[in-house]
Amino acid sequence: MRSTCSDFWPAVAAVLLLAGCASGPAPAPAGPDHSSRYTITQDRAPSGNFDVSGLSDAVPVYQAPARAGNKSPYTVWGKHYTVMGSNDGYVARGTASWYGEKFHGHKTSNGETFDMYQMSAAHKSMRIPGYARVTNLDNGQSVIVRVNDRGPFHGDRLIDLSYAAAKKLGYQSRGTARVEVAAITVKPDGSMFLAGQPLVLEGRPEKQPAQRTVAVNDGAGGGLFVQLGSFSTRDPAEKMQSRAMNILGSSSGNNPVRVRAVDTGSGRFHRVQVGPFQDEGSARTMQSRLEAEGFRQSIVLTDSD
CATH class of the missing domain: 2.40.40.10 (RlpA-like domain)
Known part of the structure; x- marks a missing residue:
């Protein structure tokens, strides 16, 4: 009809x-x-x-x-x-x-x-x-x-x-x-x-690249992050950061949750990341845990301080 x-x-x-x-x-x-x-x-x-x-x-x-x-x-x-x-x-x-x-x-x-x-x-x-x-x-x-x-x-x-x-x-x-x-x-x-x-809608996550295996430098200074989301405004990023911190609690240890502002050709984005991790196995373990808690759009990447 x-x-x-x-x-x-x-x-x-x-x-x-x-x-x-x-x-x-x-x-x-x-x-x-x-x-x-x-x-x-x-x-x-x-x-x-x-x-x-x-x-x-x-x-x-x-x-x-x-x-x-x-x-x-x-x-x-x-x-x-x-x-x-x-x-x-x-x-x-x-x-x-x-x-x-x-x-x-x-x-x-x-x-x-x-x-x-x-x-x-x-x-x-x-x-x-x-x-x-x-x-x-x-x-x-x-x-x-x-x-x-x-x-x-x-x-x-x-x-x-x-x-x-x-x-x-x-x-x-x-x-x-x-x-x-x-x-x-x-x-x-x-x-x-x-x-x-x-167009990037306010509060909408930045389009994520396809997940892929990343190479880790052998040097002790190398690091990986589990990125939970990326937003065009800071407020939703900070809300996601608080949510992740509440889930991880004290167990996050040396892998705090940060919001990193990055300027790109499409504008400024606020990336919510957990890390750094010194090896891919540790990063993947954390990614699996966070995905089980509802962060299903996460990716593992290298992202320098």
Whole structure:
């Protein structure tokens, strides 16, 4: 079953849903909903006060291109739309609306289930699934959403956000906002781009190289470190350092946990490392212990003081 915002609706549903994906408090056509897909006739916000203060942005990851939801061209209400061949470099400004309870629990254009409490969005031409940073131009607030649906198909609306995403941007009560939408693309190697420019998300680990066996100098001055993570800001690095220190306790002995700031071509990174170790066997033993404690992205490397 396709999304409420796709070009595969039956004609009667298209007439009844002239508003396209819901646009917040904007009223839907009067009368009963004969599409049999929805239990309410007019979209609305959920009851109660949904707290979004602790809701995290969508996390961009690489996904191979899929056919679901990317038919191109497609037609809705007599108007033709084309899906972009790639989201690379896409950035645009326009009006954002939102959709919520009426569509909650129904299928999106790529077959996923719409959840108004998650950070998702509908777009007419971006390839799906994809990711975008959406910025409210009136207050400067930004969120990252997963684009997995088609729409909105009325007026000059640029994007439809989930209720939760709209609330995080502060426009859920008004229904619409002026926004900038910038596509985030992720390559198979994990490298990330925002509107075509290299991107490292704040607090996101630096892309780790493939783990490999390292050579150890025979001299007593040589040393190895078990690197637990690398971050673009210091705060998450220090939190990881504290966590590792609590786990190791006094047993860390001569192998303390440090945060080392390193300047690279992609900016400054804060690397959380345990060491030094004088031989690879000791480093691997510590790595295995830490992986058992949840540090599953660790690597062993040489990293001079």
